[in-house]
Amino acid sequence: MESHASLLGPAEWAALGLSLKVALVATLASLPFAIVVAYWLAADKLPGRSLLDALVHLPLVMPPVVTGYLLLVLLGRRGLVGEWLEQHLGIVFAFRWTGAALAAAVMAFPLMVRAIRLAYENTDAGLRQAAASLGAPPVAVFLRVSVPLAWPGIVAGAVLAFAKALGEFGATITFVSSIPGQTQTLALSIYNQMQVPGGEHRLWPMVLLATGLSFAALFLSEALVRRSRQRLE
């Protein structure tokens, strides 16, 4: 009989730790971009809006394997951009945890942008007009009014993206494969375990863990959105 402590073995703990690291880095690195892109999409005057909108949402509707393959073609070691990045900046994504973070960021980006955009759209345009009337140029209106007012929504979007990044599978396995300790996140580890005959008993703790983490993140995100609505009323 297995003891309680060994429900998760060293390999599973490593997968969990890697997942958290990958998801955290993916979320924090893409957040500044999401804040700007969402504002662009929420403003109705700026050019190129529909094109940007479609581009941002592409990973949401494309087969993840296609997204992963495109990442590989672009950013793999022999990829169009990947080769240049390695030669000039020494940055390698292929088959590294950084690649897993990039894949997770790309897949979670639409969700993050949507949540932040909603937060912008819920803020009062009258307050931006007031700020402009006080002499604030557009960038200052953005930084001193729009972002602070949308902040709870921005945090909610980040938490949602974190949850999505934590569970990302298709694009990740295609782009960086499933290397234990390097790119094998919790989701990939579960999939891997499924391939092992009679491995179900080691599967369940990870399945419960993944479910619990996702649920907690969604719950937190929803609570933040509710709080932000109350605050603005």
Add this chain to the structure above:
Amino acid sequence: MTLDLDLRLRRGAFELALRLSTEARVTALIGPSGSGKSTLLHAIAGIIEPSAGFLRWGDETWFERSKGINKPPHQRRIGYVFQESRLFPHLDVQGNLRFGMRYATPPRSQFAYGSVVEMLALGSLQQRSVHNLSGGERQRVAIGRALLAQPALLLLDEPLSSIDRAHADQLLPYLIRLRDDLQVPMIYVSHDPDEVSKVAQAVVQLGDQRPLFERWQKGMPD
């Protein structure tokens, strides 16, 4: 300083034509709802873009369709006191008051923080959240905030209308003090003749410009 304008403004399905020239320190814009009072203030502030005409303040042109001039709001040096205050909910009273100060360049430092706070009796409110201010207090903060941005022209859009009668009477002396103590010209929108007679020096009456059928549908208001 002269405010000189001749503007066409699209509003919904029809166009509003407004012409105005005033040199008075306090010009009141009165007229029934639908006469375009608030729309005109929005156009002066640059929040909406007229479809034709020109708008000049002193020797500055803020808008001129034929020359392609349309200065954005933050370059017009206006102070706008909105009907509903529009205080920033994420800042306290002091944060609201100081918001526009950094954009006022040195030659424009007519109003010092201390004297504005004193004139509008805001001393005890400075650390307060804007969420638990009364209607009158909110408008005083909004006026102070507009003044501290060092405007060349102050626009007031029915500043007393969102406040109940008793509090409005308390705010009125502040507006009169504003008129007498400051060198800032004001455009004051109101529908209350009593209020206007107490504050304004010149009165511009705007007519109901809505098409006849729409007035008829709404049963000829005011």
